[in-house]
Amino acid sequence: MEKILDGKALAQKLNNELKSEFNQLYIFSKIKPKLATILVGEDPASQVYINIKTKVCAEVGIESISIKHPANIDSEELIASIQELNRDDSIHGILLQIPLPNHLKPHISTFISQISPKKDVDGLHPINKGKLFDYNEEYAPCTPKGIIALLEHYNVNLKGKFTVIINRSNLVGKPLIFLLLKRNATVAVCHTSTINIEKLTKMADILIVAVGKPNFISKDKIKKGAILIDVGVSRVNGKLCGDVNFNDVFEKCGMITPNPGGIGPLTVSFLMKNTLIAYQNQIKSNLAKE
Ligand SMILES: NC(=O)c1ccc[n+]([C@@H]2O[C@H](COP(=O)([O-])OP(=O)(O)OC[C@H]3O[C@@H](n4cnc5c(N)ncnc54)[C@H](OP(=O)(O)O)[C@@H]3O)[C@@H](O)[C@H]2O)c1
Numbered sequence: 001m002e003k004i005l006d007g008k009a010l011a012q013k014l015n016n017e018l019k020s021e022f023n024q025l026y027i028f029s030k031i032k033p034k035l036a037t038i039l040v041g042e043d044p045a046s047q048v049y050i051n052i053k054t055k056v057c058a059e060v061g062i063e064s065i066s067i068k069h070p071a072n073i074d075s076e077e078l079i080a081s082i083q084e085l086n087r088d089d090s091i092h093g094i095l096l097q098i099p100l101p102n103h104l105k106p107h108i109s110t111f112i113s114q115i116s117p118k119k120d121v122d123g124l125h126p127i128n129k130g131k132l133f134d135y136n137e138e139y140a141p142c143t144p145k146g147i148i149a150l151l152e153h154y155n156v157n158l159k160g161k162f163t164v165i166i167n168r169s170n171l172v173g174k175p176l177i178f179l180l181l182k183r184n185a186t187v188a189v190c191h192t193s194t195i196n197i198e199k200l201t202k203m204a205d206i207l208i209v210a211v212g213k214p215n216f217i218s219k220d221k222i223k224k225g226a227i228l229i230d231v232g233v234s235r236v237n238g239k240l241c242g243d244v245n246f247n248d249v250f251e252k253c254g255m256i257t258p259n260p261g262g263i264g265p266l267t268v269s270f271l272m273k274n275t276l277i278a279y280q281n282q283i284k285s286n287l288a289k290e
Pocket residue numbers: 143166167168169170171172173190191192193194197210211212213231232233234263264265267268
């Protein structure tokens with residue numbers, strides 16, 4: 001049994017498959033797939049993420065555009081920019097890069113609900129969240145989809161597994177609950193108010209950690225043989241790292257994602273996959289109109 005869950009290798013395989021699927025649909029439709037990213041302000045980490053997404057878009061055959069707004073843009077202008085992209089038939093996916101500047105943060109749900117659900121490649125529109133509640137994962141968020149794909153690729157049977165998620169965000173923890181329940185895992189969700197978190201992490205067959213704190217998980221906090229999915233991203237002395245102390249837990253755990261090189265590349269692949277779904281759906285609805 002392989003111990004390292006190699007997200008980077010799986011992402012490369014998926015990207016190759018996606019490239020061929022995009023190409024086939026392009027030959028059929030003569031419509032170029034296009035993803036628009038909205039960036040507000042100058043957040044350096046967001047700029048790095050956008051550059052990575054742009055590179056992978058080019059690899060799989062998606063045209064990508066980045067709409068940049070100044071940090072002082074007001075809510076109405078941002079909504080108008082989203083609506084313009086909704087109306088543009090040449091755009092198949094829309095992504096609002098977070099974090100937003102402080103004055104816009106309280107209105108994030110309003111902005112996301114303005115994105116057409118058909119173009120919502122981040123899977124955060126209320127309609128897509130509601131569908132996930134019903135186990136329809138077509139437009140589920142990219143990181144949770146990547147986590148499930150990695151576990152399934154390595155034949156991890158989720159049925160009955162006690163799975164602990166440390167995160168309850170809309171982007172990671174909440175959607176994961178439904179993807180895991182659909183596959184018959186037993187799910188516990190932890191956060192900053194969880195009392196005695198270690199009691200739960202030590203019971204976990206599968207532990208998914210997305211807190212953004214280096215070395216949050218060490219060997220004394222896990223069960224022997226546990227499967228560890230390290231989602232968090234931090235920087236220590238300029239180097240990227242996750243939430244799990246990899247060297248410390250390695251002997252004791254059953255399987256583990258490297259970080260970097262685990263969930264990050266899969267998140268990008270599933271952004272491409274969600275763009276493919278959005279592109280397919282828009283081609284289908286164009287055909288239905290003809
Ligand atoms: N690799 C990837 O592709 C990828 C994708 C998405 C996110 N990430 C990374 O994953 C991390 C989380 O991202 P996010 O957007 O979900 O962030 P977030 O909204 O800040 O969520 C962090 C979660 O961790 C919980 N948490 C923080 N400190 C904790 C503690 N001491 N004990 C227990 N729970 C704690 C928070 O609890 P409360 O809810 O109580 O505050 C919250 O639910 C970040 O490091 C981010 O960079 C990576």
